[in-house]
Structures are given as C-alpha cells and as structure tokens.
Amino acid sequence: MERRAKRAGYLLLLPSVLLIGVLIVYPAVNTIYQSFFEIRTQTAALGPKFVGVKNYIRTFHDEHFWDTLWWTLIFTVVSVFIELLIGMGLALIMNKSIPGQGIIRTAILVPWAIPTVVSGIIWTQFFSQNGIVNYVLKVSNMIGESLNWLGNEWLAKLSILIADVWKNTPYMSLLLLSGLITISKDYYEAADLDGAGKWKKFTRITLPLIRSTMSVTILFRIISAMRVYDLIVAMTGGGPAGRTETVSMYAVNTYFTYGNTGYGATLSVLMLILSVGISLLFTNSLKLKGSV
Amino acid sequence: MKQKKIGKKIVCWLFVILFLFTMISPMLYMAFASFMTEGDLNHIPPKLIPSVWTLKNYVAAFAQQPLLKYVFNSFVITIIAMVICITAGCMASYALTRTNIRFKKLFLVFVLAISLLPTITLINPIFKMYSKFGLLNTHIGLALIISVLDLPMTIWFLTAALKGIPVSFEESAKLDGANLFQLFIYVIIPLLKASIFSISILVFIGAWNRFLLSQVLNQYEQYRTVVVGLTLYQTTHTIPFGVVAAAGMITVLPLMILVLLFQKNILGGIMEGGVKE
Amino acid sequence: MRTKSMIGMVLSTAMLATALGGYSLTAAAEGTETQVTINYYGRPDDNNVETTIVEAFEASHPEIHVNYVELPDSSNDRLMTINTVLQAGDSSIDVFAGDVVWPPIFASAGWVIPLDDYLEEGELDSYLEGPLSAFQILGNTYGLPFMADTGALYYRKDLLDKYGKEVPKTWAELIETANEIVEGEGDPNLRGFASYWKQNESLTSSMLEIYWEKGGQIIDENGECVIDQQLLEETLTDMKNMIDTGVAVDGIETFDTKAARDVVCAGNAVFARDWLSGYGPYNDSETSVVAGNMEIAPLPSYGCLGGWGVMVSAYSEHQEEAVEFAKFRANYESQMTAFELVDIKPTLKETYEDEEFLSQNPELPKYLPALEQSRPRPQSPFYAEISGVMQLEIHSVITGLGTAEESAAKIVQQVQQILM
Secondary structure, three states: OHHHHHHHHHHHHHHHHHHHHHHHHHHHHHHHHHOOEEOEHHHHHHOOEEOOOHHHHHHHHOHHHHHHHHHHHHHHHHHHHHHHHHHHHHHHHHHOOOOOHHHHHHHHHHHHHOOHHHHHHHHHHHHOOOOHHHHHHHHOOOOOOOOOOOOOHHHHHHHHHHHHHHHHHHHHHHHHHHHHHOOOHHHHHHHHHOOOOHHHHHHHHHHHHOHHHHHHHHHHHHHHHHOOOHHHHHHOOOOOOOOOOOHHHHHHHHHHHOOEHHHHHHHHHHHHHHHHHHHHHHHHHHOHHHHO | OHHHHHHHHHHHHHHHHHHHHHHHHHHHHHHHHOOOOHHHHOOOOOOOOOOOOOOHHHHHHHHHOOHHHHHHHHHHHHHHHHHHHHHHHHHHHHHHHHOOOOOHHHHHHHHHHHHOOOOHHHHHHHHHHHHHHOOOOOHHHHHHHHHHHHHHHHHHHHHHHHHOOOOHHHHHHHHOOOOHHHHHHHHHHHHOHHHHHHHHHHHHHHHHHOOHHHHHHOOOHHHOOHHHHHHOOOEOOEOOHHHHHHHHHHHHHHHHHHHHHHHHHHHHHHHHHOOOO | OHHHHHHHHHHHHHHHHHHHHOOOOOOOOOOOOOOEEEEEEEOOOHHHHHHHHHHHHHHHOOOEEEEEEEOOOOHHHHHHHHHHHHHOOOOOOOEEEEEOOOHHHHHHHOOEOOOHHHOOOOHHHHEOHHHHHOOEEOOEEOEEEEEEEEEEEEEEHHHHHHOOOOOOOOHHHHHHHHHHHHHHHOOOOOEEEEOOOOOOHHHHHHHHHHHHHOOOEOEOOOOOEOEOHHHHHHHHHHHHHHHHOOOEOOOHHHOOHHHHHHHHHOOOEEEEEEEHHHHHHHOOOOOOOOOOOEEEEOOOOOEEEEEEEEEEEOOOOOHHHHHHHHHHHOOHHHHHHHHHHHOOOOOEHHHHHOHHHHHHOOOHHHHHHHHHOEEOOOOOOOHHHHHHHHHHHHHHHHOOOOOHHHHHHHHHHHHHHHHO
16 A cells, blocks of 8 residues: 555656756756856857856856845845735735625736736836826825936835835735635634634734745745846836846846856856755745654 | 724725725726827826727737737646646645655755746757757747746645645545545545635736746747737837737736636635535 | 536646647748748837738749748847847747847857848948948948938927027037026926936947047947046036936936937927937827927937848858848838838938939938938947946936946946956
8 A cells, every 4th residue: 555655656746847857957957057157149159168167256256246136135025024914914804704805806916917018017107207106196295396216226126116015915915815714713713712802813823824825925925026027127127227136137138138148147056046045944944844 | 882893994994995996006007098099198297097088009909919819829828837737736745745755855845946946047948948849839838838937836835735634534535445536636626725726826827927938939929928919019119008008908807807707616615615624 | 516617627628728739830930832931030010011021022032931020129128039049059030130239249159141142242332331330240241221220319490490599519519508498498397308318228329429429439449448437437427417407307317218208299308319210209290299390410429320130140041042031121112111111211322312202201311410420339249248337337327326437437447347
C-alpha cells in the first residue's frame, strides 16, 4: 500500500516537474551561465567572451544598481504592508453575508482585471499636471496650485504607491478571503458564548487560523512587487531623474536597450539570490518542518 | 445604546462605500472616456463627463485592430494556461501533503526559488526553444509558458490549503473503497473549492495580463493577445486614449461578467457547507 | 453534482481550445506553393498605410508574398521584439522598419546587411542627405530611409506678427521674444515655451539641440568622447533657468508628447519644440484652438534628426526578395501613399521638387528648412546607453535634484566609461 502511494505521489508530481524543469530551469541555468560572460549586442559579431566574475564586481561599483535596489526594497515593503492591511479589511467585509455581496466582490476585483497597459495610462492621466487628481484637489480647495505629482521625487513615489496599492489589494483580499472562508463558524460561536469582543476574536481566532494562507500570500506578493515594471514605466518612465526606477527596469534596459546581455544576466542572478534569501526567511517562519 | 451602534454602523458603511468608489473610479473614468470626443479628452482642465457622447471610439477600436480576434486568442490561451496550471498544481499539492514521497520540503523550496527568476531572462531562451520546436505563434506554446509562471504560487497555495483540511474525510472515503482518482474528484476538489476558485481567478487574470512574453512569442496578428493589441493603437507619439479606453472596456467587461457569475455559484455555496466536522 | 458539471465544462472548453490551438500558422501567414514569403516587421498600421503599401507591392511582385507583422509605436518596445529575434539568429524577420538611431547598433552586431550591392549607380542620390546619412556607417548603406523627421521650432505666427517679432535665430533670442510676448499678453495661462522633457529619448534630443548651438560635440569620428564639460554645464543651466524663470510651461519635466501638445493646442504656448509630426495636430481645427496660427521653422543651430528607414536582416533566408521589398517600401509611390494616409514626411528629394505634388500639398516645403538643418544623434553603437545616462542626469538638473556642475561631470565620466 505504502509503496503504491509513494509511486502515485511521484507520478502526481511529474507534470509540474516537467513543466518547470523544461521551461524555467533551462533558462535559469542559461542566465547564470551568461552572467560570467561579456555578451554585448555591439560586439555580437565577435561572440561571447568569458570574463569570470568581472560583471559581479562591476555591480559593487554600480551606483545606479544600488539606488534602484534600495528603492525597489522600500517600495516592496511599504506597498505590501499597506495592501495587507487594506486587503485584510476588505476580505473581512467580503466574508460577511450582506446584500450586494456579489457585486462588491466583483467591484473589488476591477483594478486587478484592467490590463496594466490601460491602467498605467489612466493613472498617468490622473496624476499629470493637468489631470484629475489635481483638478479634484483644486476644486475642493485642498491645494492652491497644481501639485507636480510626477515630477517631484516624493510625490512621484507616492503616486506610484497609490496606483500599485490600488492594483494589487484585490489580489491580497481575494487570497485572504479564501483563507477566511475555511475557518469554521463554530469557533466564533464558541467565542461569542464566552463573551469575546471583535478584536479578541480577530486576534485569537482569525489570525492564527489563516496564518499559513497569509504567509504564502505575503510571500508571493513580495516577489511580485519586487518585479514591478509596467506600471512605473507607464507613469514616470523611471523619473524624475531615475529616482523611481526599479531593479527590473534597470535589468530590462540593460538587456534590450543597451544590448548588454552579460551584465543583464548578472543583475538578474543577483535579483534571484535576493528573492531566494527573502523566501527562505518566510519558509522558516512558516515552520514547515513539522507539517509537511 | 442602539443609536450609538447604528451611528457607528453608518459611519462604517460610509467609509466602505467611499473606499469602493475610489477603487472603481479609474474604471469609471475609463468608461466615460470611452464615450468622449478627442476635444473633451485633451481638454484642460480635464473633463470627467463627456459633453458630447460619441460611439466613434468603439467603432475605431474594432476598425483599427481585429479586437475580437485578440479577445478570442486571449481567452483560448488563458483558459488552456489555467487548466494546465490548476491541474498540475492540484496533483502536486496532493502529492506533497497526502503521500509519503521524499524530498517534499526540498521540492517546495526549489519550486519557489526557480520561480523567482525574473521573467525577462526567460524571453531569449524560450524564444530560441520555441523557434526550434515550432511553438512560436501558437496558442498552446504561449499557454504552456504562462501556466508555468503561476505554477509555483498555485502549488504553494494549494499545499497550504490542503494542509488545513483534516484527513478524516479521505479516510472515510478510503474505507468506502475509493481509489486515488475517485478520492481526488469527489472528496478533495469539493473541499478545496474556495481555494481553487480563488487561485483560478488569479491565474486567469495573471495570464490574461501577461505582456512581455505574449508580445515576443506570439507576434503574428492571428495569435496576438489583447494586452499586446492594446499597445498597437498608439501612433506617432500619441495614444488615442478614447479608443484605448473603448478597447479596454471591451476587454474588461467579459472578465467581470465571468467573475460575477462564477463567484455566486461556488463561493456562495461554500458559506453554508463549510468545513464542519 | 454541480462541481462535476463545472469540471466537465472547463475540461471540454480546454480540449476545444487545445484543438484550436494545435493549429500552426494559418494560410494568411503562408503564401501559395510557388510564392516566396517574407516577413516584414513594420510600423503601426495607422489608417492602413502599411497594408496598403504591402498590397501594392504584392500586386507588382506576384511571386512574393509579404507577411506584415505590426509592432507597437514605441521605439523601445519594437527594439525588444526585433532584438530578441535577431539575437537568436532566427530567420523570422526578413525586413523591418528601424529607428534612425538603430543602424550603428545593428551594423556593429552584424545583424543587418549592407544594401550597396543591390543598389544602382546614383540611386542613393535621390534621398535627402540628412536622413540617409543616419543609415550609412563606414561607407556602407545599411538601410533606406522612408520617413523624415527632425526636431523643429514651432511658433505662434499671430503673436509674433502682433508684436513685430522675427522668428528667433538663437535660443537667447527665443527666450527674449517669448518673455516679451507673455508679458504683453498678460494671459496667466500663457507660457513662452512648451516641450516634453520627461525622462526619455526626447529629453536627450532637446538637450543636444541646445548644446550644439554652443558648438559642443559628443563623440568624434573615432567614436571617442569629446564632450566639452563646460559647455554641457552651461546647457544644463540654461534648461534649468527656462523652468525657474517661468519661460517653460509648468510641469514640462513630466510632459510626454501628448501633454505638451495639449498645452499648445489650448493656446497656452508661444513657442514649442516638437517633431515634425506636431504640425498636423497643432493645425487641426477640430482639436486645436490655434489651428492655422502655428508655423514651423528650423531650431536655432541644429535639430535632432529623427525618422525611420527599412533594413534587411542578415539572417533572412530570402535576402533578395527582402531587398526588393525594402527598395519598394522606400520608393516614391510608397512614400506618397504614406504621406497621403498618415502625413509621414517623405525622404526623397523629388517629392519636394515635384510641382504637381507640391501644389496638392502646399505645406510640404515648410518642412524642408528644418530637415536641412538637422543633425543625426551621436552615431555610436553605445548610443542607447549614453542617452540613458544623459537622460537621468539632465532630468536630475531640471527637477532640481542635482546641480548642473555635478551632473555635467557625471555625464562626462560615465560616457567615457561606456566608450572605453
């Protein structure tokens, strides 16, 4: 019996292993390999040149890389944190049986469903000098003159955060909701009998029971946030003065616009190492040891 | 006491409504913009509601690009990707939580690590590979790579969900003589309905919105997806926002209707059923 | 059971989809058996311009079928796709439309073939020198230009006439005239100068145009860095001053083409720096308040050469046919078609001398002065990276995040490193 279960287990795992192995592992190995070479479009006729760790050493001195990295990390932490708070609130609301529940849930998914191409254009319009946000703020007398949302470093960062939180909170709330649903009502009923208040119920029942779902959600959201690209390109193009440029934008530019494949691969490998580090932190906190 | 409670509730509700409105406002703007004339769209100060309603943008949206074909392509590719991803994901998560194969933790971490590779690094190798095997400009080719991108998240998520479901259900089914396949279809999947639904929606929308890979792998018009098609409305430095808004509306509305229908069917039911012991 | 029917539905849809997806290239992409099919990665099909030209070609060349693949308008997006295909050495691209700044990169990568062997004596003379020079590297011609573009100065004729001012010949004059008119008009919304100084390629172009007036160069014939740091610093200071003194429209450092054009069309700018394609929108009576009053002139000193041309891939398996199409795409008929359908300015000398053509399109000669006074951007294979560095530093100065002195120094240092 046991051996059959084992074999069945491996068989079940096979499709995933195949898919990931062929389509992701191969490019990954390829990229790591390339990061040790100097491969540039401009010298493509000469072929790749082995340079060992030269590319990696270059990143140490690459001010732009560290600037973009720092901003990427801050952006990730802040946006995920805000999305977690709001997402949790929304999930709690969506969990209740209220009239119009279906419409509320659909409405909450709207930001996620609009293609980034379009929402990028919309948010650029909203925050532009003569855009809707300035218009509304002026009309309601909150500001006298138009704010330079996309030209001022901090306002630009804020506007990107707002757009990103808007776009991704639905993702968070949906995943958290599915975790909430699996919590049996009995726990809450028992707590009510004991006279527990809302906050206590939340912290003592809800939070512990959705811990694994929440951790996975946060983890993947962090990874996604670190890769943000389309939205920022559409809104600020990395400006002002490259202050809102993220590591992935720098990598894309290096790969395609500057034609420096070798260095682009190096940047990607570094991003990979960083993401792995963060994930390991989470894996430990999930305490997989006992449960899998 | 009661008044205080009602007052609090109303304030709470106002917040919620205000918040929901903010969530929808960009879409509202897009909706209105799709009916605006160019003069209105370029107007300074910006106009929120069209002064003249026009259908020109919708006509242009269909005339300038084969929008329906793009939507069809996106649907086909996304559904294939979703099916592959969820199926492989369910199977894998079951194997990871209910069987005693070795290297479970290693597999999970490996799957995660490998998924952290930035998508841009996939473009060149996958292009070369697909070119060799004739998978460029097909539905199945793009669907395969897209499905793999969300596979790690799916596996992790379903694994976490399955862990939270007590084994007792399956034990009783096994006692009744169910084999693995029946176990899967009749016990596991119904229990995981909420999670599968949530992750399906996310995989669906994620696949729908994939840009870089769709642009590079499916370059020919017959196989182009809608997100790439949307970028083709731009001409000589300017974006005809009205037309793009109209095309955007056409893209988003079917998605919304789908979600509205599905969520009622599945999520609604689970509330009553629950995972009662 | 409901779940079962749902699974069934999804599975059958998936199977149907897979069956459909199993189809490879359909007939539209392939030709018939005796035809040669070539893939043309062209510009956006605005007003069906590309498909019209393709059809005309196929009519006169029945043995060649052209599969037209549309790419987005953004130069960087196109570069990404074309780059990926050529880097893989893939033969899916035969002929493609390229930005005027690409030839140095593609030529040094060996991804495009020189067309000289396929051209007859004197055939190249029919093209305007400026646009053609961008495609000529080390004596070889790697592409044929079919769209002429340059940075140009736009001005409000009515306002200049009202104050008896001449079209400015220097940037200093421009600022002076602008200030005088703005003060005289007393309109709080009116500004002296509008353009788009968002952090992208156009920003580098704008900076170069001012830098060139001062006599500065970026690279010499050997591809080495010859930036005059002092002049560069002055240029950056000038640009910052335009913003600080209010000559430049508010928010110019965040503007893309559309935002800047909106300002001009609302009648809020005396001067504007824009590509040639701005002339149409500025004078479109339906959307512009100042239609009929915006005229065009060359920029003080030089404008940045822009535009597009057609190039042939070195990996193409049908090079002869591809060159046939390339020549057709850049010939007289095609350029006339493009001009009529989408107002793309031609690159052939005869179009600007043909009496009949001019009588039907009287505004055409207006573009010539600007085109004749245009200069290509530094022709280095590393231009993209150089421009990237410059964009960042220029933007840093004009948004006040850095000083002109620091940024000029950084630019010189980084460009030297790139060109090392």
